[in-house]
Amino acid sequence: MRKLLFENLIRSPLTEGVPDPDRSMLAELATSLGRVARENLGRSLSIREIDAGSCNGCELEIHALSNAFYDIERFGLRFVASPRHADVLLVTGPVTRNMREALERTYNATPAPKWVVAVGDCASDGGCFAGSYAVVGGVSAVVPVDLHLAGCPPSPETLLKGLLALIEHSTHSFRSP
Amino acid sequence: MPSLIKALAGTALPHAHHPWPRRIVDVETWSALGGQLAEGRWTLAGLWGDAGAVHMALYDIGRDETDRSEMAVATLPCPTGQFPSIARHHAPAHRLERTISDLFGLEPVSAPDNRPWLDHGRWCVRHPLGTPTESSDQGSPYAFLTAEGEGLHQIAVGPVHAGIIEPGHFRFTANGETVVRLEERFGYAHKGVESLMAGASFERAAHFAARISGDSTVAYSISYSRAVEAALGIEVPVRAHWLRALMAELERIANHLGDIGSVCNDAAFALMHAHTGVLREHVLRQSNNCFGHRLMMDKVVPGGVTADLDRSGEDGVRALLPMIRKAFSQLVELYDETSSLQDRTVGTGTLSHTLALQYGCGGYVGRASGRSFDARRNLAYPPYDALRFDVPLFNEGDVNARVWVRIREVEQSLGLIDQIMAEMPPGEISVAVAQAKETREGMALVEGFRGDILCWLRLDPTGIIERCHLRDPSWFQWPVLEAAIEGNIVADFPLCNKSFNCSYSGHDL
Numbered sequence: 001m002r003k004l005l006f007e008n009l010i011r012s013p014l015t016e017g018v019p020d021p022d023r024s025m026l027a028e029l030a031t032s033l034g035r036v037a038r039e040n041l042g043r044s045l046s047i048r049e050i051d052a053g054s055c056n057g058c059e060l061e062i063h064a065l066s067n068a069f070y071d072i073e074r075f076g077l078r079f080v081a082s083p084r085h086a087d088v089l090l091v092t093g094p095v096t097r098n099m100r101e102a103l104e105r106t107y108n109a110t111p112a113p114k115w116v117v118a119v120g121d122c123a124s125d126g127g128c129f130a131g132s133y134a135v136v137g138g139v140s141a142v143v144p145v146d147l148h149l150a151g152c153p154p155s156p157e158t159l160l161k162g163l164l165a166l167i168e169h170s171t172h173s174f175r176s177p
Numbered sequence: 178m179p180s181l182i183k184a185l186a187g188t189a190l191p192h193a194h195h196p197w198p199r200r201i202v203d204v205e206t207w208s209a210l211g212g213q214l215a216e217g218r219w220t221l222a223g224l225w226g227d228a229g230a231v232h233m234a235l236y237d238i239g240r241d242e243t244d245r246s247e248m249a250v251a252t253l254p255c256p257t258g259q260f261p262s263i264a265r266h267h268a269p270a271h272r273l274e275r276t277i278s279d280l281f282g283l284e285p286v287s288a289p290d291n292r293p294w295l296d297h298g299r300w301c302v303r304h305p306l307g308t309p310t311e312s313s314d315q316g317s318p319y320a321f322l323t324a325e326g327e328g329l330h331q332i333a334v335g336p337v338h339a340g341i342i343e344p345g346h347f348r349f350t351a352n353g354e355t356v357v358r359l360e361e362r363f364g365y366a367h368k369g370v371e372s373l374m375a376g377a378s379f380e381r382a383a384h385f386a387a388r389i390s391g392d393s394t395v396a397y398s399i400s401y402s403r404a405v406e407a408a409l410g411i412e413v414p415v416r417a418h419w420l421r422a423l424m425a426e427l428e429r430i431a432n433h434l435g436d437i438g439s440v441c442n443d444a445a446f447a448l449m450h451a452h453t454g455v456l457r458e459h460v461l462r463q464s465n466n467c468f469g470h471r472l473m474m475d476k477v478v479p480g481g482v483t484a485d486l487d488r489s490g491e492d493g494v495r496a497l498l499p500m501i502r503k504a505f506s507q508l509v510e511l512y513d514e515t516s517s518l519q520d521r522t523v524g525t526g527t528l529s530h531t532l533a534l535q536y537g538c539g540g541y542v543g544r545a546s547g548r549s550f551d552a553r554r555n556l557a558y559p560p561y562d563a564l565r566f567d568v569p570l571f572n573e574g575d576v577n578a579r580v581w582v583r584i585r586e587v588e589q590s591l592g593l594i595d596q597i598m599a600e601m602p603p604g605e606i607s608v609a610v611a612q613a614k615e616t617r618e619g620m621a622l623v624e625g626f627r628g629d630i631l632c633w634l635r636l637d638p639t640g641i642i643e644r645c646h647l648r649d650p651s652w653f654q655w656p657v658l659e660a661a662i663e664g665n666i667v668a669d670f671p672l673c674n675k676s677f678n679c680s681y682s683g684h685d686l
Binding site (some may be wrong): 001003004005013014049050051052053054055056058059060061062064066068069079083084092093094096097098099100101102106119128131132133134137140152153155174 | 207271293297299300301305309315316335336337338340341342343344365366367369370372373383384385388389392435448451452454455458464471472474507511514515538631669680681682
């Protein structure tokens with residue numbers, strides 16, 4: 001273990017600046033992050049992830065946000081274990097009828113101000129599962145949604161970009177409790 | 178395969194069913210098969226409903242490692258809406274029968290457990306795949322099994338968990354820290370996929386097959402595509418087989434890397450998690466570079482594959498292999514030499530060999546408990562019949578053994594990719610899929626990272642799916658997690674659960 005730790009002391013970090021396609025936009029968002037987030041939220045957003053019936057594809061990419069390349073915590077974004085600790089609910093999947101109540105109750109357990117981000121095509125409108133007897137539809141059919149992130153699944157870059165945009169947005173339009 | 182077919186002894190079908198036989202059996206034979214399953218003569222590969230009938234896939238695991246398995250399907254028509262319960266003889270059939278009852282309204286007679294399984298009373302409809310009737314959407318209470326004794330308390334976990342995980346409910350009964358009973362309740366991720374597939378063209382249904390369980394999208398697509406191709410008698414180009422295998426092994430490596438790290442993370446050893454996370458990201462990026470999607474979704478379709486490996490992809494894969502080998506061997510050494518980590522994984526969550534055999538546990542769950550089965554070897558499909566690889570086997574059955582199976586499988590998959598890169602033939606990557614102009618049925622068993630994925634389907638003469646059933650390996654792994662956790666402490670559940678890493682969505686469908 002010593003060897004591994006030592007090697008990593010002398011190696012440059014893997015963490016990437018910002019994803020290529022939106023470098024300018026992200027840089028802009030990242031710069032504004034410090035000012036904006038500190039004013040409102042003590043420079044951090046706590047995220048509670050809810051799988052309302054996804055295929056697990058979105059979860060894999062949300063997990064990837066925590067790896068060394070994306071290192072989501074450097075932006076003050078972190079995943080928390082309880083909706084009681086959360087500012088943001090990151091919801092994936094078409095909302096299944098069997099998950100509807102759990103989603104509502106998790107939303108109600110989250111203190112205001114709060115934001116809901118619907119992740120993936122299914123969360124937008126039910127995706128390819130829309131119309132099934134077992135599916136309610138997109139997340140907005142059950143709880144109010146502030147931001148939709150498209151993709152099947154959305155790439156970590158898309159997720160990161162969206163979450164940074166949310167911080168920007170959150171300063172302009174505080175959702176009432 | 179004289180023995181299994183002889184045991185079925187039923188009548189043949191009016192239409193083609195490939196590549197393994199399906200026989201229509203009578204009630205006596207059906208019940209007898211249940212008894213033979215209980216004796217361990219066959220392994221249950223699947224049990225599913227259809228319009229007015231139930232099907233059961235069985236295989237013979239083979240006498241030794243070099244022996245090939247035999248597989249067949251038995252069908253029992255249910256004109257009265259009832260069938261003799263298999264679960265009465267053979268416990269692994271429990272949840273499958275409860276599902277048949279929920280979805281089709283067919284009743285397993287004398288079943289020991291007649292509680293609903295996927296139906297939580299919230300669909301506004303009962304028996305959605307059988308004769309649907311309207312119902313209320315209020316939800317119905319669920320009677321958890323009891324455990325009685327002094328000082329016992331219950332802990333309810335889920336369906337919304339603390340981590341970034343799929344939805345499911347775990348009901349623990351504990352005595353202090355020790356788990357006395359764990360009962361799982363699933364169905365939260367039930368999306369009604371099989372009802373959406375029915376009536377869809379086989380091209381459209383491929384889209385659903387790729388989204389049964391996102392982590393196994395490649396394996397599911399291969400299983401589905403092979404079933405369609407078996408039904409229609411399609412021969413895909415050789416290169417397509419090899420490209421499928423390349424994707425399947427990349428998927429296996431990515432998932433195993435993620436799992437090894439996550440198990441260590443749940444044992445509070447974040448260093449491993451950080452390093453395996455980096456390697457996993459490299460694999461996903463290379464997959465994206467090669468095939469245009471990080472998880473390689475929708476790249477395998479009936480008839481072949483939709484993306485070929487170009488020069489940049491070839492170079493990328495060739496560069497990826499030594500990089501992973503070098504970094505991974507250091508991590509394996511780290512895992513092996515960190516006693517605080519071993520302290521958590523060795524002897525934790527032990528699954529007995531007997532249970533692994535009885536349930537026919539596929540993947541690392543079975544192979545960590547001495548059950549030597551791998552669909553790539555036992556029911557070999559191309560190109561694995563032309564590739565050299567070992568199926569790692571451990572006997573301890575604990576969390577540590579499940580980690581080691583994954584470690585060895587990563588190494589085997591790297592070796593397989595070496596061979597694929599060296600020997601992959603040039604040529605076409607797909608072939609047009611023509612309709613058969615008659616009813617056809619096909620099935621496939623494909624080894625995903627988690628275990629064997631069964632696909633069975635019936636196509637009508639115009640290529641529309643009449644019925645498609647996909648059975649996730651988790652069906653035969655989730656139940657034994659309840660047994661493996663018994664006597665362990667509650668705090669070790671995340672570790673045990675991660676070492677199984679069963680699918681919720683794949684199970685709930």
